[in-house]
Amino acid sequence: MRGFGASKGFCYAKVLLFQEKEIAITGQVKTVAEEMKMFEEALRKVYSETVTLREKTAKEAGEEAAEILDAHCTILMDEGMINPIKEAVSGGMSAAKAVEQILTEYIRAFEAMEDEYLSLRALDIKDIKNRIIRKILHCESTDLSNLPEPTIIAGHDITPSATAGMDVGHVAGLLMEMGGNTSHTAILARTLEIPAIVGVRGLMDNIKTGDTIAFDGSTGEIFTDLTEGQMAYFKSRQQEERIRKERLEKLAKRESLTKDGQKINLYGNIGSTEDVTRIMEKGADGIGLFRSEFLYLGRKDLPSEKTQFLAYKKVLETMKDKTVIVRTLDIGGDKEVPALGMKKEENPFLGLRAIRLCKQEKNIFKMQIRALLKASVYGNLHIMFPMISSLEELRWAKGMINECRKELADEGIAVKEKIPVGIMVEVPSVAVLADLFAPECDFFSIGTNDLTQYTLAVDRGNETVASLYNHFHPAVLYLIKNTIEAAHRAGIPCGMCGEAAGNIRMIPILIGLAIDELSMTASAILEAKDLLRELTVDECRQLGAAVMCEKTAEQIEKLTKEFIEKRRKIC
Amino acid sequence: MIKKKVVVVSKTGLHARPANALVKKAQQYPCAVEIGFRDKTYNAKSMLGVLAAGINCGMEIEIICTGDREAEACGQIVQLIEEGLAE
Numbered sequence: 073m074r075g076f077g078a079s080k081g082f083c084y085a086k087v088l089l090f091q092e093k094e095i096a097i098t099g100q101v102k103t104v105a106e107e108m109k110m111f112e113e114a115l116r117k118v119y120s121e122t123v124t125l126r127e128k129t130a131k132e133a134g135e136e137a138a139e140i141l142d143a144h145c146t147i148l149m150d151e152g153m154i155n156p157i158k159e160a161v162s163g164g165m166s167a168a169k170a171v172e173q174i175l176t177e178y179i180r181a182f183e184a185m186e187d188e189y190l191s192l193r194a195l196d197i198k199d200i201k202n203r204i205i206r207k208i209l210h211c212e213s214t215d216l217s218n219l220p221e222p223t224i225i226a227g228h229d230i231t232p233s234a235t236a237g238m239d240v241g242h243v244a245g246l247l248m249e250m251g252g253n254t255s256h257t258a259i260l261a262r263t264l265e266i267p268a269i270v271g272v273r274g275l276m277d278n279i280k281t282g283d284t285i286a287f288d289g290s291t292g293e294i295f296t297d298l299t300e301g302q303m304a305y306f307k308s309r310q311q312e313e314r315i316r317k318e319r320l321e322k323l324a325k326r327e328s329l330t331k332d333g334q335k336i337n338l339y340g341n342i343g344s345t346e347d348v349t350r351i352m353e354k355g356a357d358g359i360g361l362f363r364s365e366f367l368y369l370g371r372k373d374l375p376s377e378k379t380q381f382l383a384y385k386k387v388l389e390t391m392k393d394k395t396v397i398v399r400t401l402d403i404g405g406d407k408e409v410p411a412l413g414m415k416k417e418e419n420p421f422l423g424l425r426a427i428r429l430c431k432q433e434k435n436i437f438k439m440q441i442r443a444l445l446k447a448s449v450y451g452n453l454h455i456m457f458p459m460i461s462s463l464e465e466l467r468w469a470k471g472m473i474n475e476c477r478k479e480l481a482d483e484g485i486a487v488k489e490k491i492p493v494g495i496m497v498e499v500p501s502v503a504v505l506a507d508l509f510a511p512e513c514d515f516f517s518i519g520t521n522d523l524t525q526y527t528l529a530v531d532r533g534n535e536t537v538a539s540l541y542n543h544f545h546p547a548v549l550y551l552i553k554n555t556i557e558a559a560h561r562a563g564i565p566c567g568m569c570g571e572a573a574g575n576i577r578m579i580p581i582l583i584g585l586a587i588d589e590l591s592m593t594a595s596a597i598l599e600a601k602d603l604l605r606e607l608t609v610d611e612c613r614q615l616g617a618a619v620m621c622e623k624t625a626e627q628i629e630k631l632t633k634e635f636i637e638k639r640r641k642i643c
Numbered sequence: 644m645i646k647k648k649v650v651v652v653s654k655t656g657l658h659a660r661p662a663n664a665l666v667k668k669a670q671q672y673p674c675a676v677e678i679g680f681r682d683k684t685y686n687a688k689s690m691l692g693v694l695a696a697g698i699n700c701g702m703e704i705e706i707i708c709t710g711d712r713e714a715e716a717c718g719q720i721v722q723l724i725e726e727g728l729a730e
Contacts, residue, residue: 152689181695373727
């Protein structure tokens, strides 16, 4: 059997089938007043249970996972549901039947919708319908709130309310016949980092409660009817993965030091204010890339100065005195902002992008700078400009900061005196002439994704040339080295916030080239720290020197792969 | 009763967040607020009703308000929709 891998991870455990008891609605009606009271009481109970679950979920799985239960609360108070049900009950229908009938109409309407998000909402309504009816009829379903051992929960459809009440600590994995990658069970599983596969055909016919099975949430493969040999293999694999995970989790609180005690800052990249919690949980030392674009994307108008200010303030306050590097608006190219009415370009990555666009739309840029300066007093703000390709651009952008500073001073608004200002090094012209730029910056951050595509003239979104796109290309490494050295000659730090920064094979080389900070997505931080703590600066320097003598990307990758394999006990 | 036609400009139509913004606004008024769409009317104070209507970006709908403060409600709601429902 196989399905769609919704949350990665390997899983081997006993199965518990989650079954909803059949609901038998009889046509029997008590008095109208009694039926009405039954409905109102059931609704009230389900509502208060949902509120409790919401709080519990928010605490255990985070706000994103709790959002679905917010939606449930809204539906439970929805007059579009309550009024017609009450009318039907007043007309002599039984409470259970009225709920069934009215909500089934909505379920049908939603199921018929083409939009995947909306058609999936039918599951939510079905869930609510069943819960109210069960309450009315006093008939509840499989209890998942108390599991004695690590268990794989398998069901035709594992409802959000069932997952919310689940004994999360003992859920080894989730399997579901229904659902897609955006179903709530899938989202929840990813948030909780529980392996899960959804959309498994024939699941309920092929396994039963008590079966021991294994599955791989990355590939979507499920293994049943295991031989003893297989069991032993899966058991040891499960064990390994658990040990690894526990070991990694403990690292969150440990310092990001090399084996010989050199501090390398491990920062997180964030694309929303919610991401902050995720990187904090992984013990990030700061934020190396705050993509401010999310404030602008997916909306018709522009975010006001106040909206922006509040978002920056929230992040700065949460991070306290830790570094927060906010990258100013990086749109154009493939990222479109409807409110700007941008023209289609032949070559968007070489077109009106990021700082170039900001120079043209000066007011929008100034609004962002003002919001940033206002927020600066709440934490350790660093401002970073993207896509700088000439000194004129850098000087212009810094001039805008001074202009906004003066404006705010005249308005009597406090701004922090010292705010470090740096640039993304992602255009080859800057990487080549890094020595000219470094004295005018407070820090550098190398953006390897764009630096690689511009240096190698490879569109990273184009599948036909994707194989040519490689961070390990000697030219890319040469530019990285040159940039770091230039930064250090000018006495400023140099970090990296592209994908290469979180790449296990790249990290030893980067440390060898004396990088000061690596910024990556939340899920990569612990593995990076794990590796970092096994390395010494000396051996990395040797590796760094060795790769700089190689002539091809293939050779360089081979060297670093061997370097890591030699030092790793696990994997 | 007061009616006004308006074209939905929010990118995702009247789904998820925009629908929520509309429902919250409608609930602030004492009058009945309905959405007329393709010969049917839907309760604008009901999230289920609004979502079930399946209204997408670019479609024209009619806001129908009946009762106390109907003119104000109608004007405010139409304006909110024109502004893209705080997406």
